[in-house]
Amino acid sequence: MLEKLTKLSVCYFSIRYLPPEIGCLTYLEHLDLSHNKMKNLPTEIGNITALITLKVANNKLIKVPSALSSLQRLENLDLSNNRLTSLVSLEFDKMHNLRTLNLQYNKLQSFFQAPLWITCDLEGNDEDMANGESFSSSVEMDVLESSVTDLHDDSINGSVASSLLHSTAPSSNRSSQKRFKKQRERPCNLQEKARQERLNMSRNRKGEDSLNVSNQAANGICESSDDIVPPEPLLEDSSVDDVDVDNKELSADSDVSEQDDADSSECVALESAEGKDVEDNCKENSAASDSIPKASRARDTTLIKKRTGKRKGKGGHDESEYKKRRLNRDLDVSSRYSTTSFCSVGDYLPDGFYDAGRDRPFLPLDSYEKTLHFGSREVILLDRETDEELEAVTKCAKALVSLYNGGNISVDEFQIAFLLAQFVSDHFGGSDKSLMVDRARKSVSGSNYKKPFVCTCPTGNNKDIMKSATQSISSAEDTVLLNMCEKSLQLVKARRNSIIVPIGTLQFGVCRHRALLMKYLCDRVEPRVPCELVRGYLDFAPHAWNVIVVKRGDSEVRFVVDACRPHDIREEADPEYFYRYIPLSRMNSDTSPDVDYSFPSLSDCKEIKEGGSTTLIQCKLGSVEAAAKVRTLEVSGSSADEIRNFEFNCLGEVRLLSVLKHPCIVNILGHQISTKWLPSQDGTPGHRVLQSAIYMEHVKGGSLKNYIETLGRSGEKHVPVGLALQIARDVAWALSELHSKDIIHRDLKSENVLIDISEESDGATVVKLCDFDRAVPLYSPLHTCCIGHIGIPPPDVCVGTPRWMAPEVYQTIHDRRLYGLEVDLWSFGCLLLELLTLQLPYAGLQESKIHQLIMMGKRPLLTDELEALGPVEDIEETEPDTEDYKEEKTLRFLIDIYRQCTKEDPSDRPTAEELYQMLVDFSDLTSSKL
Numbered sequence: 001m002l003e004k005l006t007k008l009s010v011c012y013f014s015i016r017y018l019p020p021e022i023g024c025l026t027y028l029e030h031l032d033l034s035h036n037k038m039k040n041l042p043t044e045i046g047n048i049t050a051l052i053t054l055k056v057a058n059n060k061l062i063k064v065p066s067a068l069s070s071l072q073r074l075e076n077l078d079l080s081n082n083r084l085t086s087l088v089s090l091e092f093d094k095m096h097n098l099r100t101l102n103l104q105y106n107k108l109q110s111f112f113q114a115p116l117w118i119t120c121d122l123e124g125n126d127e128d129m130a131n132g133e134s135f136s137s138s139v140e141m142d143v144l145e146s147s148v149t150d151l152h153d154d155s156i157n158g159s160v161a162s163s164l165l166h167s168t169a170p171s172s173n174r175s176s177q178k179r180f181k182k183q184r185e186r187p188c189n190l191q192e193k194a195r196q197e198r199l200n201m202s203r204n205r206k207g208e209d210s211l212n213v214s215n216q217a218a219n220g221i222c223e224s225s226d227d228i229v230p231p232e233p234l235l236e237d238s239s240v241d242d243v244d245v246d247n248k249e250l251s252a253d254s255d256v257s258e259q260d261d262a263d264s265s266e267c268v269a270l271e272s273a274e275g276k277d278v279e280d281n282c283k284e285n286s287a288a289s290d291s292i293p294k295a296s297r298a299r300d301t302t303l304i305k306k307r308t309g310k311r312k313g314k315g316g317h318d319e320s321e322y323k324k325r326r327l328n329r330d331l332d333v334s335s336r337y338s339t340t341s342f343c344s345v346g347d348y349l350p351d352g353f354y355d356a357g358r359d360r361p362f363l364p365l366d367s368y369e370k371t372l373h374f375g376s377r378e379v380i381l382l383d384r385e386t387d388e389e390l391e392a393v394t395k396c397a398k399a400l401v402s403l404y405n406g407g408n409i410s411v412d413e414f415q416i417a418f419l420l421a422q423f424v425s426d427h428f429g430g431s432d433k434s435l436m437v438d439r440a441r442k443s444v445s446g447s448n449y450k451k452p453f454v455c456t457c458p459t460g461n462n463k464d465i466m467k468s469a470t471q472s473i474s475s476a477e478d479t480v481l482l483n484m485c486e487k488s489l490q491l492v493k494a495r496r497n498s499i500i501v502p503i504g505t506l507q508f509g510v511c512r513h514r515a516l517l518m519k520y521l522c523d524r525v526e527p528r529v530p531c532e533l534v535r536g537y538l539d540f541a542p543h544a545w546n547v548i549v550v551k552r553g554d555s556e557v558r559f560v561v562d563a564c565r566p567h568d569i570r571e572e573a574d575p576e577y578f579y580r581y582i583p584l585s586r587m588n589s590d591t592s593p594d595v596d597y598s599f600p601s602l603s604d605c606k607e608i609k610e611g612g613s614t615t616l617i618q619c620k621l622g623s624v625e626a627a628a629k630v631r632t633l634e635v636s637g638s639s640a641d642e643i644r645n646f647e648f649n650c651l652g653e654v655r656l657l658s659v660l661k662h663p664c665i666v667n668i669l670g671h672q673i674s675t676k677w678l679p680s681q682d683g684t685p686g687h688r689v690l691q692s693a694i695y696m697e698h699v700k701g702g703s704l705k706n707y708i709e710t711l712g713r714s715g716e717k718h719v720p721v722g723l724a725l726q727i728a729r730d731v732a733w734a735l736s737e738l739h740s741k742d743i744i745h746r747d748l749k750s751e752n753v754l755i756d757i758s759e760e761s762d763g764a765t766v767v768k769l770c771d772f773d774r775a776v777p778l779y780s781p782l783h784t785c786c787i788g789h790i791g792i793p794p795p796d797v798c799v800g801t802p803r804w805m806a807p808e809v810y811q812t813i814h815d816r817r818l819y820g821l822e823v824d825l826w827s828f829g830c831l832l833l834e835l836l837t838l839q840l841p842y843a844g845l846q847e848s849k850i851h852q853l854i855m856m857g858k859r860p861l862l863t864d865e866l867e868a869l870g871p872v873e874d875i876e877e878t879e880p881d882t883e884d885y886k887e888e889k890t891l892r893f894l895i896d897i898y899r900q901c902t903k904e905d906p907s908d909r910p911t912a913e914e915l916y917q918m919l920v921d922f923s924d925l926t927s928s929k930l
Helices: 020-024 043-047 066-070 135-153 158-168 173-204 209-219 247-252 254-272 294-307 319-340 367-371 388-405 413-427 434-450 476-496 511-522 575-580 640-659 704-713 721-740 807-813 822-837 847-855 883-901 912-929
Strands: 007-009 030-032 053-055 076-078 100-102 119-121 353-355 379-382 500-502 531-538 541-552 555-561 581-583 585-587 606-611 614-621 624-634 668-679 685-697 753-756 766-769
Touching: 020 043, 043 066, 319 353, 319 668, 353 511, 379 511, 388 413, 388 511, 413 511, 413 541, 413 555, 476 500, 511 531, 511 541, 575 581, 575 640, 581 585, 581 640, 624 640, 640 668, 640 685, 704 753, 704 822, 721 753, 721 766, 721 822, 721 883, 721 912, 807 822, 807 847, 822 883, 822 912, 883 912
Parallel strands: 007 030, 030 053, 053 076, 076 100, 100 119, 379 500
Antiparallel strands: 353 379, 531 541, 531 581, 541 555, 585 668, 606 614, 614 624, 624 685, 668 685, 753 766
């Protein structure tokens, strides 16, 4: 019985070694060995070829066996919190399905090379971070404390908690206590040191502030509203002492005063720039003002304003009103980007804009310091008032664009965008050598490169199942860049003792940072570049990019600009880019002219059908009638794999439907993946709910299943033969289109066929194939990043509805093996049975009997009357012009097609193209005789 296990968890048992008999569990898919005391794993673990998830976290592993490389189906490998120093024994090039590799808190070197398709977490391995201090140990302490807290919350006994502490802490209790004490005090010391430095600077400037400010006013400084706060004269009753700040006040309220400084400065900037979309260039400053540091001038002016009380703005309004307006504006743009993952051309990113990510509730900026621990994902801040490096970058970008505009060559918006993309890429550490990747992909794919399913992995579109893929491009440079980005982030957070990271402080940046800076610069250069900020997926990896809108005559052309690949800018409608760059929200451009990224409120729409976790809702997109396929997932009760596969499943269906433009396949209008935070009892964001909605054209007649049930209730024996022939022909046409692109539908049945035979359809019956959430590319097991592969079961797993399922699919329950396009032909035969009998396949049989018949490859039987009918050739042409003769001939033809499609041997079934041609020829022959 144990040999049939598919899931095994052996945690918190203090196991020191794993017996070699573990290799006998060949059906095991999920193995969790976390929180034990193992130093090695047996080589027999490589015999568990069905493994998908392997967790060996919080052990004492010194090395891992090379046998792990033979686990071809492994997708998630967790080796965190061990003592690994090297992984040279693993051949990652053979592990094509591996997606996530967790190596946190080991003793690996800072440089680790992994293939591009693997998301690798190396946090806590560097020992030389934070200017020589052990930064990783400080994070390790946080992880340890949270783990122990979780143990107490789960009412696990104290012995397990103590063993966990013992396995993680050093052998010397005294030294560990000193180290923990030092780590707890370090953030406080860093903060106190920063405050002391600001205090010393203030003392050195004492008595000089008013003189500096007077000089600035006398010299008539005229800078852009983005640079510094314009100086104001002192009030008559002001004195030099009023400019200074009490030492205690500055020391205790430094953080608050700095925020107030930035807010007050931005209020003045808002006044001077009000009504403008693009900021003015700076004029030259006088020699006296150039000698004064910009940060000091801004700080001195702010201190004056704090002492002189409220300043009247335009129209006699108080400064507090302008401050409130500015904060609300910034918060609104940041909040919308957090919830919609999109900023349009009209969304001007203001100073103070910040990106906090989409995996946590959106909060005011200062709240992230209070609620999130130091190891949390960074909040990216765009604010030149508090970020001198960003100010310098912005001026450089303006100067660069100005240099090109000042020449004799005319530079348009596209060329400026290309220039800025290269500028951002160089600023953040360079590109990912996309031209090399593109050339290699083309050379590997050969003639298949032009196919809609462009695969970015080295396998290309190779159809040889037995041929293994090898990594043809070295990923060393990309790995180094990612490591540098991660280290740069950790250093900045360590120095600032904060998860809020000003973007100017980063020397290396990933797509998230690059897309933000690109949008920010496009909004500020002259002429301003119409730029969108988009967050979504590149293939199946989370990504952020920009879209540049360029006018070409009377129309607009949209270009995808990826600052990670600055040399490869293409139109958004380019087939490769359109299928690979998938935003979290997108409305197809040909949907409706009055739709601009505005989705209807689904709660106000009419519900058509509900089934399990999927709901079908009727709604409107502008003036277009649509049907939304909506799924929801409660994050709090779901595993990481379930959350990942939820979005990937939606992405897979979106990408497939985007490719399949066909008259008999339902047309996709748009999609949206959103996050909702439901409030708890105290009003704070309690738990997260993911929702995906795929908007498709609405077919008024509904599903073929409903029509068949209606006919059955009215006493009919079958669908009218003429209509049945048309439905069969149109479904076969859709199937041939599907198979021409090497896609298996895997769930063909009457419920997934939409028809409209109403008078409003101009007398022509509309037939549409739908529901592609189980469809998969035929050769997806070969690929590491193939379209529709991740999150969707591969074509060696039992997927579909049993009554319509081909025997070779059903048999994979016990013996996983690849099946092909022929499985859809069997399901097509079962669909014909529904048309001919108005019954389900295997109607009237018990489930156990149905299971037995499918396993044996026995097709479902027609009614006795239809089974008795012979082939078309046997019919006597006594009265060929009568309706009865035509109906019987069509019935015999459809029965013959049914028998061909449901042959036990898949190779004996016709192809979808052959099937469609037979139906077309018979339809033409019948029509000509009429």
